[in-house]
Amino acid sequence: MMEFRDLKTQYHTYKQEINTAIQEVLDSAHFIGGKQVSELEEQLAHYVGVKHCITCANGTEAMTLVLMAWGIGEGDAVFVPDFTFFSTGEVVSFSGATPVFVDVDRDTFNIDPVHLEKSIMKTMEEEKLTPKAIIPVDLFGLPAGYEKIEKIAKKYQLFVLEDGAQGFGGNIKGKRACSFGDAATTSFFPAKPLGCYGDGGAIFTNDDGLAAFIQSLKVHGKGIHKYDNVRIGVNSRLDTIQAAVLKVKLKAFIDHELDDINLVYRLYNERLSGIVETPVIPEGYYSSFAQYTIKLKNKRQRDYLQAKLKEYGIPSMIYYGKPMHKQGAFEDLNYDDKEFNVANELSEIVLSLPIHPYMSVDDVIKVTKVIMMVLDGDKSV
Structure with a gap:
């Protein structure tokens, strides 16, 4: 039977490189926080064209960590496209905020900027929620219309979190997906454009303070070291084996x-x-x-x-x-x-x-x- 997303052929094409990369992790026994993780983060940041890449457990937690760092919570409105995977709205509710769904453009499947601004204005007029952020989704691999979205965000002083779970590798006039907005996230779920052999995710940003804050949040709110806990965080790390696999697959992805x-x-x-x-x-x-x-x-x-x-x-x-x-x-x-x-x-x-x-x-x-x-x-x- 034909494969919908052929991970088997991809593996057999790069079997030697992938097996060698995994074996190196097994031999080192550095299963959490091995050198492959930091090496991958550097490569991903360079490819996307941003200062910081912070890997984590999956794409959903990547968005959750950003909303936590921004202090998004009860009483806040976050604008999300109505036609997308559940997690984009789920993370908003999980944070305690309220997702405000916005209709999409029929041609691109992505959030419609005209409907977006109308939804923001309506929310402000109702005065029940405080608009705080927009989460555009790069659906099916196509980046959302960030030129218009970012203008709207600036006008109403809202954060923009690019959900690039499906969009990694796409670009707009050479500016790559996961480099838009105030921060961006992606998923390394196996069937994604760049996928690992389990769960994985990453956050991208040029904001030094945000990057440092998320580095703390993802490891139990650590301070100077992991037993110095300065805030309530989560446990959200990318395993070394997954990083090793992704390093091989990133090269093939680019090549x-x-x-x-x-x-x-x-x-x-x-x-x-x-x-x-x-x-x-x-x-x-x-x-x-x-x-x-x-x-x-x-x-x-x-x-x-x-x-x-x-x-x-x-x-x-x-x-x-x-x-x-x-x-x-x-x-x-x-x-x-x-x-x-x-x-x-x-x-x-x-x-x-x-x-x-x-x-x-x-x-x-x-x-x-x-x-x-x-x-x-x-x-x-």
Whole structure:
């Protein structure tokens, strides 16, 4: 069966390098805080183009640590796109603050700056919550519209936390994802553009004070050393083995994987243009393609196509079948469904196809041939 995100081929391509890197950690027995962690942080900061990279246990905790450091809590409003993975809103509620969901742009899937400003103004007028931060998400690998977002944030004096869990490797006019806003985070979940072999995450910032504060928070609020605890923190570290794996995979990511996955994207677009709605990459933007997501005419057509693809051994995924404002965990916030027309539509018509740097031309042709056949063969959908 075809792989949706082929981690097996990636491993076999770099098996010797990865096995050697892991063996070095096993031989040293420095499983926590080994040299590979600090080396990886330096490499990541250099690649992204920021002063500081702080690794941690996962992408969700990366966002949590930043909100903790900023003092975000009860009575605060944090603006989050309505069409994204649950954790972006979850971390806001976990901090004690209130997520304010914002509809997204239909072309890019990312937070809509026009709706964002309206939501900020509405929140200020209601005077129930104090606007404090925006968490734009670089959905499916495409950076959000930071030029407009950062102008809005400056106007209303809000923090910007870039959720680059899916966007690592993308850029806007050469400025790389995870370098926008006041701070940024990413995830090293295995299926992400740059993934490890377990959980992992990182925080990026140019703010020296914020970086130092997060370094303390991530290790039980440590001061001079780990038994000098100056604040309440958490235990959130990236294991040395995961750092060793990521060092090997980062080199492959930079050397060829980004280029290769964009070749797959272009081939998909060439073959599917006029058949379905293909991903839109605005001028000056570059996506790392965590997912290749098409839009169908309606839910019936989407679900029918997904079922047919499965019959041919082709995996596909629906990201996301339920917008944030409809999640049961947030039902007490009583959102007006009419404010999320785009997110509601996208949840019924999107379908993500297999894409990864090791995908063959033959596989792309197979996927697109099935799509063409299915959609041409059933005119009723």
